[in-house]
Amino acid sequence: SSSCKLFFPEDPVKIVRAKGQYIYDEHGREYLDCINNVSHVGHCHPDVIKAAHEQNQLLNTNSRYLHDNLVDYAKRLSKTLPEKLCTFYFLNSGSEANDLALRLARQYTKHEDIIVLDHAYHGHLTSLIDISPYKFRNLEGQKEWVHVAPLPDTYRGIYREDHKDSALAYANEVKKIIEQAQKRGRKIAAFFVESLPSVGGQIIPPAGYFHKIAEHVHQAGGVFVADEIQIGFGRVGKCFWAFQLQGQDFVPDIITMGKPMGNGHPIACVATTKEIAEAFADTGVEYFNTFGGNPVSCAIGLAVLDVIKKEHLQAHATQVGNFLMELLNQQKIKHPIIGDVRRGVGLFIGVDLIKDQEKRTPATEEAEYLITRLKREYILLSTDGPGRNVLKFKPPLCFTMDNAKLVVDKMDEILTDMERENTCEPIGKHH
Numbered sequence: 508s509s510s511c512k513l514f515f516p517e518d519p520v521k522i523v524r525a526k527g528q529y530i531y532d533e534h535g536r537e538y539l540d541c542i543n544n545v546s547h548v549g550h551c552h553p554d555v556i557k558a559a560h561e562q563n564q565l566l567n568t569n570s571r572y573l574h575d576n577l578v579d580y581a582k583r584l585s586k587t588l589p590e591k592l593c594t595f596y597f598l599n600s601g602s603e604a605n606d607l608a609l610r611l612a613r614q615y616t617k618h619e620d621i622i623v624l625d626h627a628y629h630g631h632l633t634s635l636i637d638i639s640p641y642k643f644r645n646l647e648g649q650k651e652w653v654h655v656a657p658l659p660d661t662y663r664g665i666y667r668e669d670h671k672d673s674a675l676a677y678a679n680e681v682k683k684i685i686e687q688a689q690k691r692g693r694k695i696a697a698f699f700v701e702s703l704p705s706v707g708g709q710i711i712p713p714a715g716y717f718h719k720i721a722e723h724v725h726q727a728g729g730v731f732v733a734d735e736i737q738i739g740f741g742r743v744g745k746c747f748w749a750f751q752l753q754g755q756d757f758v759p760d761i762i763t764m765g766k767p768m769g770n771g772h773p774i775a776c777v778a779t780t781k782e783i784a785e786a787f788a789d790t791g792v793e794y795f796n797t798f799g800g801n802p803v804s805c806a807i808g809l810a811v812l813d814v815i816k817k818e819h820l821q822a823h824a825t826q827v828g829n830f831l832m833e834l835l836n837q838q839k840i841k842h843p844i845i846g847d848v849r850r851g852v853g854l855f856i857g858v859d860l861i862k863d864q865e866k867r868t869p870a871t872e873e874a875e876y877l878i879t880r881l882k883r884e885y886i887l888l889s890t891d892g893p894g895r896n897v898l899k900f901k902p903p904l905c906f907t908m909d910n911a912k913l914v915v916d917k918m919d920e921i922l923t924d925m926e927r928e929n930t931c932e933p934i935g936k937h938h
Contacts, residue, residue: 514542514889515882525550528903528910530887539910541888544901547740547767548814555770558810559803567803570597571795576805583812584776587747589758594784596777597800601736601765602630604775607794608761609634609697611779612730615786618694620652622684622724624659626707626893629699629734638699641706652693654684658704659712662847662859663867674712678719685727695729697761702749705737708892709849709857709899717753730760730783736775740767741815742904744825744853752852770811774804820904824853831900831911832856838915842922844870849897854906857891858898869894873925880921886914 765775846861
């Protein structure tokens with residue numbers, strides 16, 4: 508279908524193999540992958556491939572039969588989570604996980620309405636398009652049961668870095684939404700949020716924001732759903748889950764996970780409390796997923812957890828991420844087009860490009876030009892954010908300091924050229 512898009516459509520890359528943080532085209536050319544948060548521990552990691560191959564030779568079937576892999580994986584996952592998140596559902600994709608989280612929230616609360624952040628994206632099922640402003644604004648619009656809160660962006664949002672308590676101010680916006688909804692007789696089922704909003708522009712919510720929102724949502728009889736599909740499994744470095752950046756005492760009611768779980772293999776999960784799971788079971792309708800929790804998926808999931816631990820990838824993500832942010836902040840001083848380097852964590856970093864320091868106008872064309880030029884240097888990077896002007900760094904966790912230096916050096920060269928020319932040539936001229 509013409510609605511299925513490629514990276515770099517003017518000059519697409521045909522990839523035939525990959526290893527670690529590198530991918531290779533049909534001519535054997537090596538590209539550095541700064542995009543792929545799915546191949547979490549590195550493309551084609553031998554330990555993950557071995558686990559899949561060995562289990563594939565024994566058995567792969569659905570979870571209506573007993574199998575140790577399913578229980579072992581659930582136990583291992585539970586050790587990474589707060590104690591109350593002790594019940595698991597296994598699925599195939601982040602979209603399936605978020606759809607199930609919606610069903611759990613509504614069944615438990617007996618309410619319908621959902622609060623989401625502006626520019627959020629939670630998946631491609633019909634139920635999730637309805638709660639993804641990033642999508643529904645271009646389609647049939649906002650449903651009456653959906654409420655959109657401001658993105659807690661302290662660089663270009665309504666409360667910025669100079670605000671004395673941006674966490675409280677942004678949380679109060681959610682409180683207002685709840686109060687207005689209640690006046691209209693609406694009842695809140697859930698606040699649904701990516702722990703670090705990704706499509707919204709690699710946003711790092713201010714500390715304390717989730718605590719305050721959870722308080723308002725719980726008072727309204729709703730639950731807090733943390734979407735960890737893009738940023739879970741140690742990407743943020745110092746914590747295994749990004750919601751933990753808000754404080755070790757913060758615990759969502761439901762979390763969803765996906766992409767990095769299987770290092771490229773389709774596996775996803777919903778973790779929740781016993782109370783919410785029991786309320787879901789009280790419907791008398793069973794939950795079954797043909798491929799969710801199959802022995803091969805669980806073997807792969809276990810191997811990914813083993814690699815993260817064995818290769819100290821959380822500590823590595825912190826170290827390399829800090830180094831990359833330091834280099835990018837040096838470029839910010841040098842190049843006025845860099846408006847903000849997100850106070851990133853681990854290997855989740857955004858660089859906001861602007862046309863004007865005062866107005867902070869998104870430099871959309873310049874960002875597109877920059878990633879097109881980087882591709883010619885065999886570096887794959889992409890953009891996000893409402894203005895498509897935020898460079899997003901979410902590479903495999905094996906990304907190194909040398910990789911970081913190479914990318915920033917090339918960015919420096921290209922930005923220097925752009926300043927010298929003082930304008931961007933149309934992208935189409937570059938092939």
